[in-house]
Amino acid sequence: LKDGINVISSNGYIDSIDSKNSVLDGIDLDFSDLFINNIKVNDSGNDCIDFSSGNYEIKSFKLLNCGDKGISVGEKTIAKIENVEIGNADIGIASKDSSEVYINQSKISDTNNCLATYKKKQEFDGGFLKITSSECKNFKRYKFEDEFSKINISKEL
Numbered sequence: 001l002k003d004g005i006n007v008i009s010s011n012g013y014i015d016s017i018d019s020k021n022s023v024l025d026g027i028d029l030d031f032s033d034l035f036i037n038n039i040k041v042n043d044s045g046n047d048c049i050d051f052s053s054g055n056y057e058i059k060s061f062k063l064l065n066c067g068d069k070g071i072s073v074g075e076k077t078i079a080k081i082e083n084v085e086i087g088n089a090d091i092g093i094a095s096k097d098s099s100e101v102y103i104n105q106s107k108i109s110d111t112n113n114c115l116a117t118y119k120k121k122q123e124f125d126g127g128f129l130k131i132t133s134s135e136c137k138n139f140k141r142y143k144f145e146d147e148f149s150k151i152n153i154s155k156e157l
Contacts (some may be wrong), residue, residue: 003028004044010034025050026066032056039063047072048089051079060149064088070108073099075124086111092136095127095149096120102130109137117149126150133157 002045011020018025018040021101023039026044032054041048041063048066051073061084070086070093073079077099085107086092092108094116095101108114114136117127126148136142145151 004041006030006036007032011038016040019044019048022046026063028052029054029056031095032087040113041066048086050074051077053077056080058082058084061085063107066090069094070111072096073101073127074120075099078102081106084108091116092139093116093129095129097124098126100130102127103132104132105133107135108139111136111138112140113144114139114141115143115151116145117151118144119148120144128152130154 003025004019006028008030014036016038020042022044024046026041030052035057038060043065045067047069048063052075055078057080059082061123063086066089069091070089073095074097079101081103083105088110092111092114119126130152133155134153
């Protein structure tokens with residue numbers, strides 16, 4: 001019962017995932033190569049979704065009430081996301097530890113940090129985050145990037 005949904009070492013297509021009321025991570029995806037059409041997470045005690053060590057393409061996210069991060073991407077992961085909507089999280093989107101995150105449109109509200117890139121574990125480099133269109137409302141800090149990391153935003157709304 002640690003995470004709501006945990007997918008490990010898998011390849012393929014998932015049409016929809018819906019996770020509610022998780023004690024820790026709503027969805028934890030590890031060592032996988034997945035295309036997911038739609039993800040919804042509501043009320044997660046830790047991260048709404050945590051990606052590690054894989055390649056992921058997601059068409060649409062709706063993440064609400066995340067205890068820590070809305071989207072956490074780490075450990076040499078590549079994530080490509082079309083649309084993401086996040087409400088109420090400590091960090092909206094985090095890319096860390098040699099990961100690359102590419103997002104077409106993001107809408108984030110009610111966070112301490114909308115976007116963050118950083119190096120957490122010494123065996124990795126920093127994170128990279130590229131967003132085509134970014135909207136963030138009701139936040140304390142718009143973006144955080146450490147000396148090892150980079151955030152690239154084409155259009156801020």
